[in-house]
Amino acid sequence: MSTKGTYHLPRGTAADSPYDLLVTPESAGWGHSGLRILTLSPGEGHLLDTGDAEFLVLPLRGGCTVTVGGQTFALDGRTGVFESVTDFAYLPRGTRALVSSASGGTFALPNARTGHGGLPARYGRKEDVPVELRGAGACSRQVNNYCLPGTFEADRLLVCEVLTPGGNWSSYPPHKHDEARPGAESELEEIYYFQVAGENGFAYQRVYGTPDRPVDVLAEVRSGDTVLIPHGWHGPSIAAPGYDLYYLNVMAGPGQDRAWLICDDPAHGWVRDTWASQETDPRLPFGAKETNR
Known part of the structure; x- marks a missing residue:
């Protein structure tokens, strides 16, 4: 299935068995970022070949074991994305791993194409995941920094989660990272995968381009939807x-x-300056009200 040129992927439209979601560089029409969402029934397993990409195994709901190269990583996981951060596993390119779950669950498999396979498979403790409260007032949100520079070593892959209380705005001010400008901006493709609390929960995602690289998305998103951001x-x-x-x-x-x-979009970057006079939303952080900052 090709999703090239389609930036909003409603739940199920980019499924490819056994995955609830399969985004590859080829399907997205770019070169590096990918994401798979895998749901396992109790007692079920899945054999994952990483190929030319590095992967995380990141539980969204439930726990699992990841067996790779004679090692087994037991991931406790979590009951849901709003309840806590989770432990996770890193898999380098060129490896085969068995992901299995005794009680069943749903697992994100974010990945990035890389030319290097020198990093070992390893376990990421939930206690080591930095939890950041970003913004203030109606722009308050929580960021779980799993696999970013300075938080977890990888070759190309960057992964975080953002949790936003109902009524708030996040990914704001609008920003971009689509050109290489040393010390100022890095060139990164990005995937947003959404879950929304509540049976009828919904949200909105905006993406817009520059005059020389147009893109125009204003999508109503629900649980299981994905938005691709090639640039802008x-x-x-x-x-x-x-x-x-x-x-x-x-x-x-x-x-x-x-x-x-x-x-930041220079039309809206001034909003950051207003946060100094506002309090962080008291609904944050989600879950156990503890952060690893």
């Missing part, structure tokens, strides 16, 4: 009142330096 300004991500919003961000790009450097 992205944000806000708007959580409707009454419905908390979660999204998983997966990024990778061609740069030799693994970096997340963004540039």
Whole structure:
């Protein structure tokens, strides 16, 4: 299935058995970032070949074991994305791993194409995941920094989660990272995978381009939807009142330096200056009210 040229992928439209979602560089029409969502029934397993990409195994709901190269990583996982951060596993390119779950669950498999396989498979402890409260007032959100420069070593892959209380805006001010400007901006493709609390929960995602690289997305998103961001300004991500919003961000790009450097839309960047006089939303952080900052 090709999704090239289609940036909003409603739940199920990019499924490819056994995956609830399969985004590859080829299907997205770019070169580096990918994401798979895998649901396992109790006692079920899945054999994963990483090929030319590095992967995380990141539980969204439930726990699993990851067996690779004679090692077994037991991931406790979590009951849901709004409940806590999770432990996870890293898999290098060129490996075969068995992901199995005694009680069943849903697991994100973010990945990035890489030319290097020198990093070992390893376990990421939930206690080591930095949890950041970003913004203030109606722009308050929580960021779980799983696999970013300075938090977990990888070759190209960058992964974080953003949780936004109902009624708030995140990914705001709108920003971009689509050109290499040393010290100012890095070139990264990005995937947003959404879950929304509540049976009828919904949110909105905006993506818009620059004059020389147009893109225009204003999507109503629901649980299981995905938005691809090849370039351009992205944000806000708007959580409707009454419905908390979660999204998983997966990024990778061609740069030799693994970096997340963004540039705000100059029309809206001034909003950051207003946060100093506002309080963080008291609904944050989600879950156990503890952060690893």
